[in-house]
Amino acid sequence: MEHVSNLGLVGDAIGAISRHIREKDLMPGDKLPSEALLSKELNVSRTVVREAFRSLAAMRIIELATGKRATVAQIDHGAMSLMIEHGVHTDQINIQQIYDVRRTIETRIVTLAAIRRSDAEATEILDLAYNMRRSAANSAALMEHDLAFHTALARASRNPVYSLLIGAFQGITRQTWPIGWKSRPTQASRDLMVATHVEIAEAVAASDPQKATAAMSLHFDESVRALLTAGLS
Amino acid sequence: MEHVSNLGLVGDAIGAISRHIREKDLMPGDKLPSEALLSKELNVSRTVVREAFRSLAAMRIIELATGKRATVAQIDHGAMSLMIEHGVHTDQINIQQIYDVRRTIETRIVTLAAIRRSDAEATEILDLAYNMRRSAANSAALMEHDLAFHTALARASRNPVYSLLIGAFQGITRQTWPIGWKSRPTQASRDLMVATHVEIAEAVAASDPQKATAAMSLHFDESVRALLTAGLS
């Protein structure tokens, strides 16, 4: 680490720490060396190590906590969520594009969930759908149940990458969901939306992937239509 | 920014800077205030502002360069790529799971690409496929053409989220691709893989989404089989 590479000292330190994790085969929860020790080993100031730590923490590759040593982190969608929100706010991504991606992966998710769900997951998913029906009057609560519903489906797909992606879209969804809801003015159209969720949940509980997938497609057809009605580009 | 929130000063600063970007409606390339100015406005030390900047830069929300002011960044898959690689290296994600996701989104991508591709994109994709055929003997070059092929398809789908995701998987794919290649020992099986890519490219060029999608499915069937042969969990 003599002459500064084109990444700067901090960039180099990020690389060195990543390599350290890989070479020592550290698993989530394992501790990293202290800032002082790393700064000695890499021949850089503690400032540089700290900025490298912050960068890795921003990507949720490591976790920081005051007083404790840094640890290897579990995958988490928080960072991705911020990245997606940034893309939308800066007009690099629009909501329709996100819905196309969500539709693509969620139809796959529901297929897998119908096949792989445990019994506990089946009842959890059903409960969430029923909760939506029960809180149809309270849109904030309804939204949270909706999000939890899709998250639970992703988990039941038994593929953490799907969970990660669903989580990544959750941040921006939270901001646009109310728009879609408001664009469903009639009671009938709102009931339909909740009914579709119940239908999905029942198909997953019945281990019927075809039906579950069809219902999910319907859900997205419906949602995209609502969004278009609301004039969301 | 009086009493430290549970996020710490740096976390607060990250929030404040993000809010600043959103409220001032900054677009990619726009400049942010200098570290000194922000540290004055937020009543924190420059250290804190710098660590907040580094965090945002790690997520590719802003871009840093020495001497220049920080700017709002374009979306970029670099950070996601690192996150995925981390997930795989720490056994939180396995390669099969990634292939399931890739298959799901790439079959959609190729459908969209067949519909939306420009003529320039069609010839670019074809060229990439032909390049694969030409460099069949040089596996490193072949891999790069392969990756570029899938990236070009994603771009032709005209949905930047797909480009983002394909890019996100590129890092780990680069590490596992050679394994899949080695597990195709016969010349025939290697030729088949290249031929499948040509077939996809030709279907996209012919604006035939059905055929393109079918060929892409085949490609993934084949790849997953090769990976399983190689014993990749």
Next chain:
DNA sequence: AAGCAGAACCTGTCATACAGGTTTGGGGGT
């Protein structure tokens, strides 16, 4: 009007200091 030089500004890195939070090891009591 074009170009150039220096001033002003800005980021990258370092050293140091100190306030808390956390871990550890040892001492005392049972």
Next chain:
DNA sequence: ACCCCCAAACCTGTATGACAGGTTCTGCTT
């Protein structure tokens, strides 16, 4: 021999000041 508790050692979070080197602005020169 065991357990509990506390102080010391360790660690991170934040602030300050300093300086090297890169970038931008400004005004003067030509």
